[in-house]
Amino acid sequence: MSPRFARLRPLLIWLAALAGCVLVIVHTRFVADLSAFMPRTPDARQQMLIEQLRDGIIARLVMVGIEGGDAASRAALSRGLAAQLRADPAFLGVQNGEAQIEALDRAWYFDNRYLLSPAVTPGHFSSQGLHEAIGRSIENLSGNAGILLRKVLPRDPTGESLALIEQFAGSSQPHEVEGVWASRDGSRALLLVQTRADGSDTDAQAALLDTIRSRFAALPGQSADSRLVMSGTAVFSVASRERIQGDIHRLAAISTLLVVLLLLSVYRSLRLLLTGLLPVLSGIVAGIATVSLVFGNIHGLTLAFGSTLIGEAVDYAIYFFIQRAAGIDARSFWRTMWLGVASSLAGFTVLLCSGFPGLAQLGVYSMAGLVAAALTGRHVLPALTPETLRLADLSGLATRLDRLIDAARRLRPALIALVIAAAAWVAWHGDALWNRKLNALSTVTQAEQALDASMRGDLGAPDMRYIAALTAPDSEQALQAAEAVGKVLQQEVRAGRLGSFTSPAAILPSLRTQQTRQAALPDEATLRARLAEALADQPLRPERLEGFIADVARARQQPALKRSDLTGSASALAVDSLLVQRAHDVLVLMPLRAPAGQEELDTRALEAGLAAAGLKNVAVLDILDESTRLFSGYLNEARLLVGGGMLVIFLLLVVALRSLPRALRAVAPLACAVVLVTAGLLASGTSLTILHLIGLLLVVAIGRNYTLFFDAGSHTGTARQREQVQVSIVVANLTAVGSFGALAFSKVPVLAYLGCTVGPGALLAFIAAAILSRKHDADTH
Amino acid sequence: MKTRPLRPVRDGLRLVAGALLCSAGLLAQAAEWTPAVLLEQLAKQKSAQGTFVEKKYIALLDKPAESSGTLSFTAPDKLEKRTLKPKPELMKLDGNQLYIEQAGKAPMSIALGSYPEVAAFVDSIRATLAGDRKALEDNFRLALNGSAAQWKLILSPRYSRMSDVISRVEISGSQAEVQKVAFELPDGDRSEMLISRSKP
Numbered sequence: 001m002s003p004r005f006a007r008l009r010p011l012l013i014w015l016a017a018l019a020g021c022v023l024v025i026v027h028t029r030f031v032a033d034l035s036a037f038m039p040r041t042p043d044a045r046q047q048m049l050i051e052q053l054r055d056g057i058i059a060r061l062v063m064v065g066i067e068g069g070d071a072a073s074r075a076a077l078s079r080g081l082a083a084q085l086r087a088d089p090a091f092l093g094v095q096n097g098e099a100q101i102e103a104l105d106r107a108w109y110f111d112n113r114y115l116l117s118p119a120v121t122p123g124h125f126s127s128q129g130l131h132e133a134i135g136r137s138i139e140n141l142s143g144n145a146g147i148l149l150r151k152v153l154p155r156d157p158t159g160e161s162l163a164l165i166e167q168f169a170g171s172s173q174p175h176e177v178e179g180v181w182a183s184r185d186g187s188r189a190l191l192l193v194q195t196r197a198d199g200s201d202t203d204a205q206a207a208l209l210d211t212i213r214s215r216f217a218a219l220p221g222q223s224a225d226s227r228l229v230m231s232g233t234a235v236f237s238v239a240s241r242e243r244i245q246g247d248i249h250r251l252a253a254i255s256t257l258l259v260v261l262l263l264l265s266v267y268r269s270l271r272l273l274l275t276g277l278l279p280v281l282s283g284i285v286a287g288i289a290t291v292s293l294v295f296g297n298i299h300g301l302t303l304a305f306g307s308t309l310i311g312e313a314v315d316y317a318i319y320f321f322i323q324r325a326a327g328i329d330a331r332s333f334w335r336t337m338w339l340g341v342a343s344s345l346a347g348f349t350v351l352l353c354s355g356f357p358g359l360a361q362l363g364v365y366s367m368a369g370l371v372a373a374a375l376t377g378r379h380v381l382p383a384l385t386p387e388t389l390r391l392a393d394l395s396g397l398a399t400r401l402d403r404l405i406d407a408a409r410r411l412r413p414a415l416i417a418l419v420i421a422a423a424a425w426v427a428w429h430g431d432a433l434w435n436r437k438l439n440a441l442s443t444v445t446q447a448e449q450a451l452d453a454s455m456r457g458d459l460g461a462p463d464m465r466y467i468a469a470l471t472a473p474d475s476e477q478a479l480q481a482a483e484a485v486g487k488v489l490q491q492e493v494r495a496g497r498l499g500s501f502t503s504p505a506a507i508l509p510s511l512r513t514q515q516t517r518q519a520a521l522p523d524e525a526t527l528r529a530r531l532a533e534a535l536a537d538q539p540l541r542p543e544r545l546e547g548f549i550a551d552v553a554r555a556r557q558q559p560a561l562k563r564s565d566l567t568g569s570a571s572a573l574a575v576d577s578l579l580v581q582r583a584h585d586v587l588v589l590m591p592l593r594a595p596a597g598q599e600e601l602d603t604r605a606l607e608a609g610l611a612a613a614g615l616k617n618v619a620v621l622d623i624l625d626e627s628t629r630l631f632s633g634y635l636n637e638a639r640l641l642v643g644g645g646m647l648v649i650f651l652l653l654v655v656a657l658r659s660l661p662r663a664l665r666a667v668a669p670l671a672c673a674v675v676l677v678t679a680g681l682l683a684s685g686t687s688l689t690i691l692h693l694i695g696l697l698l699v700v701a702i703g704r705n706y707t708l709f710f711d712a713g714s715h716t717g718t719a720r721q722r723e724q725v726q727v728s729i730v731v732a733n734l735t736a737v738g739s740f741g742a743l744a745f746s747k748v749p750v751l752a753y754l755g756c757t758v759g760p761g762a763l764l765a766f767i768a769a770a771i772l773s774r775k776h777d778a779d780t781h
Numbered sequence: 782m783k784t785r786p787l788r789p790v791r792d793g794l795r796l797v798a799g800a801l802l803c804s805a806g807l808l809a810q811a812a813e814w815t816p817a818v819l820l821e822q823l824a825k826q827k828s829a830q831g832t833f834v835e836k837k838y839i840a841l842l843d844k845p846a847e848s849s850g851t852l853s854f855t856a857p858d859k860l861e862k863r864t865l866k867p868k869p870e871l872m873k874l875d876g877n878q879l880y881i882e883q884a885g886k887a888p889m890s891i892a893l894g895s896y897p898e899v900a901a902f903v904d905s906i907r908a909t910l911a912g913d914r915k916a917l918e919d920n921f922r923l924a925l926n927g928s929a930a931q932w933k934l935i936l937s938p939r940y941s942r943m944s945d946v947i948s949r950v951e952i953s954g955s956q957a958e959v960q961k962v963a964f965e966l967p968d969g970d971r972s973e974m975l976i977s978r979s980k981p
Binding site for chain 1: 843844899
């Protein structure tokens with residue numbers, strides 16, 4: 001093998017690997033929904049919650065608002081947009097309150113009242129039952145609704161349609177202006193759009209949202225200030241992804257620029273600069289490709305991590321160049337380097353154990369990225385760099401730095417005192433240290449949340465905080481179960497423990513119930529005889545009720561109602577969202593509302609009540625509580641993992657340095673940095689989220705390189721070499737502080753949390769490492 | 782054809798009569814009695830309470846359906862009708878929101894804008910009590926009979942959306958006191974509400 005080939009071989013392997021990675025990346029799907037930050041092996045309840053967040057109809061609903069112009073033009077635009085979207089098969093349903101659609105729903109409840117009304121029993125149609133029911137209806141005529149009810153009475157004297165309407169009384173309906181749905185103040189026309197694509201398919205959702213926007217933009221009759229607003233899970237996902245991607249681009253540009261400027265001022269060579277960035281780029285490419293291969297997709301937040309990798313991977317090149325220029329023995333240098341990489345890997349390995357795909361992705365990404373960056377630094381950089389490197393003369397800087405570090409050592413007692421005080425202060429916070437709210441990581445802005453809440457309120461959409469959920473093998477059994485649950489819930493409503501609930505069976509009863517109701521209806525002759533008896537002392541003559549007799553006769557014969565009979569109505573949307581067809585079974589969701597004037601529901605008591613009635617497999621979920629608990633579990637796990645990671649790093653150092661005191665000295669600055677950053681975050685009013693924790697792990701991983709090199713510098717080499725090592729650490733530190741510092745200004749909370757933890761943390765780790773470094777070791781050489 | 786030659790004469794007479802009426806109005810403003818004046822007087826009433834008896838004459842039934850209770854109005858847009866017999870019921874109108882409470886049922890709140898047929902009923906009473914001429918004239922043509930001591934304000938719906946459910950509303954009273962509200966429905970059914978005002 002020629003020496004030339006030996007030199008080229010790593011380059012060729014590297015290029016081939018890069019090409020392979022790029023090939024994988026081209027086929028990678030980028031996701032941004034919250035589900036990656038949900039546990040992988042959840043319990044049944046959490047599974048239900050995640051499914052709803054990811055695939056449920058809730059995730060497929062887009063709330064659309066039209067603002068600007070006058071009410072008439074908004075209504076016209078609403079009709080125009082609805083017509084366009086209804087013609088598009090990508091949308092399953094479009095509701096905007098238009099009369100012909102509402103008429104479908106009204107007709108459903110009126111025409112099918114004898115199959116839908118829970119009041120239909122044999123007793124209800126006995127002479128006595130008819131007497132009471134019709135008597136009530138006549139009494140109702142004296143009430144305020146009398147004028148409206150008198151029209152219905154001849155066909156519905158027993159008041160079934162009224163009973164049906166009352167089932168939905170708890171859920172308020174949207175306001176209507178100019179014949180279409182509008183916000184409460186009338187300033188915004190509203191539409192509810194259901195997409196065919198799953199909520200988790202962010203690409204498809206993004207395309208659909210664009211379709212809605214372009215269809216709207218192309219509508220005639222726009223005013224100068226006509227505009228479209230949208231909200232919903234899909235809108236959030238798409239917006240989050242755009243925001244994350246936008247931030248990645250912007251921040252990557254800023255931190256790259258910072259790093260480039262810094263490196264350029266040190267290297268004074270474009271060639272060195274470009275080669276210096278190779279490990280970083282290789283790391284990012286390898287990281288994305290590996291995550292894609294392992295998980296099948298990559299989360300936007302994992303990707304955002306890319307810019308943070310610059311912080312650690314660029315250090316490899318910096319250490320390599322400066323220390324090579326200083327003539328430090330490559331073997332001793334790489335020994336230190338590999339120790340650093342190994343301990344970082346150990347730190348990130350623990351993330352792989354996480355039950356949360358999001359965290360595991362971060363782990364895989366970081367590990368693959370670091371290994372690739374280190375390998376590139378070890379094998380590719382030497383091939384591209386001259387044996388003797390001539391860097392700009394940094395000796396002036398190095399000497400000044402050395403003196404500065406010397407002076408800093410005098411601050412040791414002050415630092416120790418400060419760290420102890422900070423540690424005590426952090427400990428005093430106890431559990432208040434942690435932020436357990438799920439939305440702490442949400443990329444959704446306050447304004448978007450406010451828009452969502454206002455549109456949701458205006459549309460009367462259930463907030464879905466409380467849900468009774470159950471599964472059944474098929475929809476008939478699911479509906480029967482929903483009816484059984486409904487009976488128990490009805491008692492809870494009467495007892496005042498529950499405000500109201502929504503059941504799919506109220507819109508579409510089970511076949512069995514429909515047949516039972518049909519069987520309860522008397523034949524025509526019997527009905528006539530009973531009516532004559534029932535009306536004997538009423539101011540209503542039986543001959544006025546021919547419509548009723550005809551309707552009952554028809555109801556006895558009519559075929560049972562099916563889901564397909566609902567097509568096109570708003571009720572179809574309601575049934576589909578409450579009766580969810582899944583791969584192997586049917587999921588029933590029954591939203592519950594707390595009684596008026598009460599915020600919370602006692603889910604345990606409801607569950608116990610259901611269990612007592614023999615309905616044991618019904619889960620009563622408090623989504624807020626579940627998600628908080630979910631996140632809390634997530635946080636606890638991350639705490640354990642990050643703690644474990646830090647411990648592994650420490651143990652590795654003990655083994656590698658073969659000395660407990662040296663290892664302790666190596667980790668002391670890291671401990672200082674972690675304590676001080678935590679205290680700083682608390683002082684600025686930030687409680688720690690999972691991302692802060694990951695940030696602390698990164699502080700340890702990055703800071704550990706500083707302490708290792710300080711340690712190496714103090715044990716080997718000449719005073720000049722030690723100075724060069726110190727310069728390389730300063731440069732590495734500044735790049736880390738710069739690239740993470742840029743993250744701190746991100747609009748995406750996740751990135752900002754990382755940035756404001758790692759940026760200051762890296763700086764503090766360096767300062768602490770300098771203050772705690774041992775001069776006498778160096779002097780002995 | 783016959784009247785044509787007389788037309789200038791009649792127009793002239795009308796002109797004279799108009800002028801006379803005008804000057805009479807100028808001379809004795811208090812005697813002038815137009816919807817505007819009535820509504821202005823009503824607008825001065827910031828609140829009113831009373832009891833009512835309502836009879837609905839419905840062809841379907843052999844005798845009128847009767848109910849009674851209390852009524853209260855607070856300017857500008859709060860109207861509360863509390864039915865005590867035969868079945869307790871509360872109807873509150875506040876702004877555009879209609880709130881209905883019936884014994885043994887969950888309270889219901891609806892937006893008036895979504896139910897023009899309901900709005901036709903409640904808005905005609907409320908706007909009259911509030912003396913809100915604009916709200917009335919937006920939806921009805923107004924005619925006033927009688928004198929300040931005993932007047933009758935007749936509201937005829939302007940638009941078919943409303944006239945489909947209500948053919949005419951007659952509100953009668955004395956001075957700034959509303960005593961009777963009668964609705965006539967397109968199919969001949971009607972409803973009459975007699976109000977007796979409580980002494981403040």
